[in-house]
Amino acid sequence: MTTHFAFRLSNGIENTKRPPIPQAYKWAESYVATPSRPLLDMSQGVPGVPPPKNVLDALGAAASDPTTCGYVPNAGELPLRRAIMEEMKHQYGSEADLTPEDIAVTAGCNLAFVAVAMTLAGPGDEMILPIPWYFNHEMTLTSLSITPVLLLTRPEDHFLPSPERCEALITSKTKAIVLVTPNNPTGAIYPPSLVQQFAELAQKHSLALVLDETYRNFITTGAPHALFTPTPSWSWRSTLIHLYSFSKAYCIPGHRLGLLCAAPTLIPHLNIALDSLQICAPRTPQRALAPLLPTLRPFVRASADAVAHRHALFRAELPGRWAIGSQGGYYAFVRHPFVGVHADKVCERLAGEMGVVCLPSGFFGPGQRKDEEPERWIRFSVANVSDEKVKLVCGRLQESEQVFGWEVDPL
Ligand SMILES: Cc1ncc(COP(=O)(O)O)c(C=O)c1O
Secondary structure, X not given: OOOOOOOOOOHHHHHOOOOOHHHHHHHHOOOOOEOOEOOEEOOOOOOOOOXXXXXXXXXXXXXXXXXXXXXXXXXXXXXXXXXXXXXXXXXXXXXXXXXXXXXXXXXXXXXXXXXXXXXXXXXXXXXXXXEOOOHHHHHHHHHOOOEEEEEEOOHXXXXXXOHHHHHHHOOOOEEEEEEEOOOOOOOOOOOHHHHHHHHHHHHHOOOEEEEEOOOHHHOOOOOOOOOOOOXXXXXXXXXXXXXXXXXXXOOOHHHOOEEEEOOOOOHHHHHHHHHHHXXXXXXXXXXXXXXXXXXXXXHHHHHHHHHHHHHHHHHHHOOOOOEEEEEEOOXXXXXXXXXXXXXXXXXXXXXXXXXXXXXXXXXXOOOOOOOOOOOOEEEEEOXXXXXXXXXXXXXXXXXXXXXXXXXXXXX
């Protein structure tokens, strides 16, 4: 039944596309799974395991404690903000210049991004987003009537954004450059020197650099960047806004916990948005996690090692005509081998006929270049599958080359 509204929706919401993931599950509905050929899902960027038992127990205890039932100030519980600061120093280095006053706890990282967008920009302003984009960033901007300005990233650059091309997109309306590293959807891990170049670019043009580092714990090769370490010519608080999620590393997406890290003088402005969006973030996970964060380092590291192992397995098992363009965090971005066929069509047939659910690049923004053949990139998430399933997926990708009957790239 469709109801005719007597009122009109906002232009922002009217102009915003719906989240694309349900489409992939629709494609999978026609697949007839059997016990020997189950549906294999590499579409979802969610952790494959629950948090450790002591986290579950602490969540239970905090939830049943009457003192967690009230509000806390917008920025969150001080013990958690102190613990977060310590974890960030553990990851970015002991010289990182961070205090609890730099941290505001949010009901998830998506909400942190909405608060930042509301605080920095209004209708008609612009923010630069690399594409392929994280679709909730684009949805937030479009729904707030902020214009996303698209910075192409290219397979030949391993999907790393170019500061030079970014600079050419800056106008008097630009308010921020938004980067995600490790990236969703491409998995590309931006080297510290590249992040530094973007910080200098933002500083030069008096813009904010908004860095969504939801997947930072999955970098196992050292600090993600050195921006929190002051130098004679750089102090992060003038330029950087860091965003983070507890959903991935701590496996609690349903408890809605994230944070933003920004200059203490910016936080009161952000609090105006946070107060109207959330008042405060859920208290149960704040209480539960505060004393546990340092003890969870081995768990977080073991999860990162398991994901890295699965990336290596996927790389090793992937049939020869399927090419990995970039890989890291939860994701691998893969070029399918079917000549002249759009990734949407390939993902539809993979889901419906081969029982493999994965997401085409079209879900993450418009096509790359007008001169390019149809989009051939697909996001696979290695987070939520067992090693066994990774092997099964790769076997079915190989089979699809015969089953689909399309021309394939030469080996
Ligand atoms: C880059 C990025 N930012 C934010 C989020 C959402 O985080 P949260 O669950 O904390 O809102 C995701 C989830 O997939 C993500 O990939």
